[in-house]
Amino acid sequence: MAGGPLAGIKVVDMTSVVVGPLCTQILADHGADIYKVEGPKGDLVRNLNGKSPTPAMGAKFLHLNRNKRSVMLDLKQESGFAALKKLIANADVLVWNVRPAAMKRLKLSYEDVKAINPKIIYCGMFGFGQDGRYRNKPAYDSIIQGASGMSGLFERSGERPRNIPLVAADKTVGLIAVQMIVMALYRRTQTNEGCSIEIPMFENFVKFVMEEHMYLQTFDPPLGGTCDPRLMDAHAGPIPTKDGYVCIAANTNEQAFALFDLIGRSDMKEDPRFNTVPARFANVKAYYANRGAGMKSKTTAEWIQLFDEADIPVMPYHTPDTIFDDPHLKEVGFFEWREHPTEGRTRMMRLPNKWSCGTREDWSPAPKLGQQSVEVLQEVGVSEADIAAMVASGATIDGRLKKTA
Numbered sequence: 001m002a003g004g005p006l007a008g009i010k011v012v013d014m015t016s017v018v019v020g021p022l023c024t025q026i027l028a029d030h031g032a033d034i035y036k037v038e039g040p041k042g043d044l045v046r047n048l049n050g051k052s053p054t055p056a057m058g059a060k061f062l063h064l065n066r067n068k069r070s071v072m073l074d075l076k077q078e079s080g081f082a083a084l085k086k087l088i089a090n091a092d093v094l095v096w097n098v099r100p101a102a103m104k105r106l107k108l109s110y111e112d113v114k115a116i117n118p119k120i121i122y123c124g125m126f127g128f129g130q131d132g133r134y135r136n137k138p139a140y141d142s143i144i145q146g147a148s149g150m151s152g153l154f155e156r157s158g159e160r161p162r163n164i165p166l167v168a169a170d171k172t173v174g175l176i177a178v179q180m181i182v183m184a185l186y187r188r189t190q191t192n193e194g195c196s197i198e199i200p201m202f203e204n205f206v207k208f209v210m211e212e213h214m215y216l217q218t219f220d221p222p223l224g225g226t227c228d229p230r231l232m233d234a235h236a237g238p239i240p241t242k243d244g245y246v247c248i249a250a251n252t253n254e255q256a257f258a259l260f261d262l263i264g265r266s267d268m269k270e271d272p273r274f275n276t277v278p279a280r281f282a283n284v285k286a287y288y289a290n291r292g293a294g295m296k297s298k299t300t301a302e303w304i305q306l307f308d309e310a311d312i313p314v315m316p317y318h319t320p321d322t323i324f325d326d327p328h329l330k331e332v333g334f335f336e337w338r339e340h341p342t343e344g345r346t347r348m349m350r351l352p353n354k355w356s357c358g359t360r361e362d363w364s365p366a367p368k369l370g371q372q373s374v375e376v377l378q379e380v381g382v383s384e385a386d387i388a389a390m391v392a393s394g395a396t397i398d399g400r401l402k403k404t405a
Helices: 019-029 059-064 078-089 100-105 110-116 141-148 150-156 168-191 201-213 253-262 277-282 284-295 300-309 327-332 373-379 384-393
Strands: 010-014 033-038 068-072 093-096 121-126 195-200 245-248 314-316 335-340 344-349
Touching: 010 019, 010 078, 019 033, 019 059, 019 068, 019 093, 019 121, 019 168, 033 078, 059 344, 068 373, 078 110, 078 373, 078 384, 093 168, 100 121, 110 121, 121 168, 141 150, 141 168, 141 201, 150 201, 168 195, 168 201, 195 201, 245 300, 253 300, 277 284, 300 314, 373 384
Parallel strands: 010 033, 010 093, 033 068, 093 121, 121 195
Antiparallel strands: 245 314, 335 344
8 A cells, every 4th residue: 555544545547638637646646546447549638738758648647647557448348347347346436527328328327336336436527417408418628617607707807708728627626526535435434335426517617616706696686796806807916016027915904004005105094995804895996006006116026025024915926937946836845856667757746735644655657558457457356367368359458668678
């Protein structure tokens, strides 16, 4: 066992792309043994993220699939499906992210899987809840962002509708799946029973968006419209300085009044539009405009020093290119170089969180397709002769890396 809070938990991972692999990567990082079951073509994201030193090992795949073991199974072949059932019988959790109708066609519905392993935690991530008209529709992150109202936030703020330039829906739902699985595992310790978990992307991301932006439509009768004005204002993001941008947040009166002094607008402390939290909220456009005008007089470095001294929350503005040089991240060793057996030197990110009770002790790089097929099938009781026959028929592959002299 690898150690960590989930040491000993075995997970059959039938997911691909981002939403499922993020979920199982987090489980893996904390000690779970992940059987990454891939079809003959492998996880789609292997080839979906630009160039790589060797084929089918894209950067996104490397970040989402460390600490897993890849087992290639052709489920259209009887021997491949039989091997999957052995994996399921040996597992604590089955995770999947296709439409429920597809799992039913594969004879892998909850009832089918429960018959193999009554204590299994059966977790499905898919586009839409099964009680509504969208239940059979396919979905990807971009579809969910647009359908949930997330893309519409840009239109409300004066831009064209667009998606956040990261897979926010996939990642949010993947994180929710981790929570649900761990709660189900805890429940099993109390009841000795497995369960089925359904996690629809659409409903979860609508909740994610609308917790802020239902706003005054929360009440009956409505007290106004949707969308939190503080978040929708064009000046709500990083603030221009004399030589760049800076990120600040002055929410309390103490912080806001210190800000007013620093930007040379002490008069704002007496202005009824700005001298309380509710007043600043009600007059957020004027508040942000005055703040922005005052911030242009000094450089980013000068503002960071002044705000740190005044205990006003402040951070430098980063891009994906400059974040590697952040001094704090360097001090905590957040980005680290690791040697991959086929991809060479790769930049990885360490776990952000720490456990006083111990964490995963080993680290394994994202696998080539079917790299651990043979060893995993051996572990669950498939005979050497049957494995050889499966390799010969293409029901699996022997993807073990060749040793170099």
